[in-house]
């Protein structure tokens with residue numbers, strides 16, 4: 001049975017990915033910072049045939065990442081896939097965005113992905129046909145006002161995906177990313193709640209006229225983990241209902 005480590009796996013897109021994996025018979029190690037959320041996610045994943053376990057891990061903290069990788073080495077036969085899904089967004093105009101908020105977003109959404117990938121490398125290399133899938137964002141390829149840290153981190157993530165894909169192609173590790181558009185999770189719900197986002201205004205700009213469901217992002221992550229994508233590496237696949245191809249004003 002194969003094993004995947006899903007960062008930020010207790011909620012939203014990470015939880016949807018974990019569900020798909022358990023149903024397909026993968027062992028899934030759900031990681032995050034919130035023990036209550038992890039416990040509740042693991043309890044909801046007793047749907048087999050795969051097994052879900054939860055572990056506390058902060059993607060900004062290399063020692064906590066190393067501990068979890070070591071535990072996976074002891075508890076499972078292999079580590080076959082790393083899904084870098086943990087992320088935060090902080091919405092503020094650039095002229096007032098604090099250095100602390102900038103650092104939080106870059107440390108989580110960009111440096112966290114590098115740290116987890118580097119920490120998992122040796123174990124992934126021992127697996128046959130290992131994969132890393134990074135969860136980026138359309139913010140990696142367009143500007144979004146009030147999201148300086150987030151757009152910079154997600155654009156950086158696409159560059160990191162290309163370089164890790166290049167460096168590790170001959171080590172039998174494929175590295176790809178998905179770039180979701182607006183997806184129905186707590187991250188977007190938070191923006192709607194604090195009045196910075198309007199679902200009606202968002203929907204009006206999306207050619208498919210609706211937000212994505214987390215499962216629609218998860219399906220593409222699973223494709224990038226599977227042998228069906230065996231000749232794809234270093235790529236970012238946009239899953240956004242057409243918003244980034246919409247040139248209409």
Ligand SMILES: NC(=O)c1ccc[n+]([C@@H]2O[C@H](COP(=O)([O-])OP(=O)(O)OC[C@H]3O[C@@H](n4cnc5c(N)ncnc54)[C@H](O)[C@@H]3O)[C@@H](O)[C@H]2O)c1
Pocket residue numbers: 007008009010011012013014031032033034057058059060085086087088108135136137138179180181182183184185186187188
């Ligand atoms: N929802 C969207 O519209 C959308 C669009 C594009 C990209 N994304 C990306 O999808 C990913 C998942 O977001 P989501 O929408 O499911 O939001 P979410 O808030 O539901 O999930 C984010 C998860 O990351 C975890 N996390 C945050 N900081 C962490 C840290 N330092 N260490 C470990 N875990 C941490 C959170 O606890 C949470 O479980 C993020 O990378 C986000 O940028 C989301």
